[in-house]
Amino acid sequence: MMKRSYYQKVAFLGILLLILLAFQEYTSREKENFPDVQFVSEEASPILLAEFNPNDFDEKQWQSLGFSSKQISTILNYKKIVGGKFTSKEQLKKCYAISEEKFAEISSYILLPESKNKGKTFHSQYSERKSISVSGKFNPDHLSERQWEEIGFREKQAQAILKYKAYLGGSFVSKEKFKDCFIITDENYQQLSPYLILPEKTPDNYKNSVSNKESKPLIKLHSFDPNTLNIDGWQSLGFSQNQARTIVNYRDKNLKGNFTNLDDIKKCFVISLEKFEELRPYIKINVSQNVERKAEITQQKTDFATIDLNLITFKQLLEFGLDEKSAGSIIGFRKKLGGFINKQQILDTYNIDINLVQKLTSTCKLESSIITKYTLVDAPEEWLKNHPYFKYSADKIIYHRISDPDDKKIWKLLKLKPEYEARMKLYMK
Numbered sequence: 001m002m003k004r005s006y007y008q009k010v011a012f013l014g015i016l017l018l019i020l021l022a023f024q025e026y027t028s029r030e031k032e033n034f035p036d037v038q039f040v041s042e043e044a045s046p047i048l049l050a051e052f053n054p055n056d057f058d059e060k061q062w063q064s065l066g067f068s069s070k071q072i073s074t075i076l077n078y079k080k081i082v083g084g085k086f087t088s089k090e091q092l093k094k095c096y097a098i099s100e101e102k103f104a105e106i107s108s109y110i111l112l113p114e115s116k117n118k119g120k121t122f123h124s125q126y127s128e129r130k131s132i133s134v135s136g137k138f139n140p141d142h143l144s145e146r147q148w149e150e151i152g153f154r155e156k157q158a159q160a161i162l163k164y165k166a167y168l169g170g171s172f173v174s175k176e177k178f179k180d181c182f183i184i185t186d187e188n189y190q191q192l193s194p195y196l197i198l199p200e201k202t203p204d205n206y207k208n209s210v211s212n213k214e215s216k217p218l219i220k221l222h223s224f225d226p227n228t229l230n231i232d233g234w235q236s237l238g239f240s241q242n243q244a245r246t247i248v249n250y251r252d253k254n255l256k257g258n259f260t261n262l263d264d265i266k267k268c269f270v271i272s273l274e275k276f277e278e279l280r281p282y283i284k285i286n287v288s289q290n291v292e293r294k295a296e297i298t299q300q301k302t303d304f305a306t307i308d309l310n311l312i313t314f315k316q317l318l319e320f321g322l323d324e325k326s327a328g329s330i331i332g333f334r335k336k337l338g339g340f341i342n343k344q345q346i347l348d349t350y351n352i353d354i355n356l357v358q359k360l361t362s363t364c365k366l367e368s369s370i371i372t373k374y375t376l377v378d379a380p381e382e383w384l385k386n387h388p389y390f391k392y393s394a395d396k397i398i399y400h401r402i403s404d405p406d407d408k409k410i411w412k413l414l415k416l417k418p419e420y421e422a423r424m425k426l427y428m429k
Helices: 002-033 059-064 069-081 089-093 100-109 122-127 145-151 155-167 175-180 186-195 231-235 241-254 262-266 273-282 287-296 314-320 324-337 343-347 354-363 381-386 394-403 407-414 418-425
Strands: none
Touching: 059 069, 089 100, 145 155, 155 394, 175 186, 231 241, 262 273, 314 324, 314 354, 324 343, 324 354, 343 354, 381 394, 394 407
């Protein structure tokens, strides 16, 4: 009886030991497989990068950088783990959902210090917010750096506001100009606007200190027929010799000798909208004379070998064989650029028949010496903010040139990709 009881106990212990060994094997295999961790691959779709603060990004914005839904979920969870805010590029790099290749691609656009100990970058210094407090109406032209700080701006923000005022010529001029200061967020402006002792709109005759650095000779405007002016005549209206030559060639070659209406003049790309509005009241087109001259011109096919791609018209592009979509894209892109510098820009235009446009560029000539170029220091604000190559860096250029009016220093501070810098320098003196 005792032997039977003894064997039963041994058998029980043996079974229990087998169960424990089986459980250990199962749990160790589960750990090695990391079932809860999912490694995800990046999507290789091309993306357009711009500077960003990863702390401000939501799921949609991360997706725009090329991350998948699973990667985004991992990044946002990692952000919670590190305290709800990324403090440096070094910390963000540790998120395993961002590969080394992807991090290298986006690193230069991240508005965070390199490491936690290196302090804040220029952007983070200016993006931090404090509460704004105003006790009554005030003229912002009269405030010192200390007074801007008392309102709620940080020291460097206050300094930047004063530099912007100096750039404008010592006065904010209007609420409209005050709002343009990149330190003033929309939220700041909404809080401050009711208290600003400034006119709402900028006066039409306003020109800042930068635009007045070079005095221009006074021009006496008078009534004129644009169809009878020669190169000297256009120069007397304030155009350079190259611009005047372009206008005459545009009239004689592209328009068959006549501006038939004001729109024909307005479409000439060397005549800015501002200059056109200045000349408009003085333009007197002799319609009857134009009809006679038009009648004398025999209809003939365009010799495209003599046509300049910076002067070619919409109708001539259609005549060459392009459809309206392609022709419109080329004319529109040329206008935004202020003229093509090289033929590759035409081939890079969106929505074109690439084969036909390649034939066009090999047939026609391209004269780029007539295009207006600037330095980063003297480029007009409006031009910077609207030019396709400069608009994404316009605010930074405007800020940096106040502190360092030196093109070489500004290029270094912009820290652009080589291909972007090369593209922008096409339009630099």
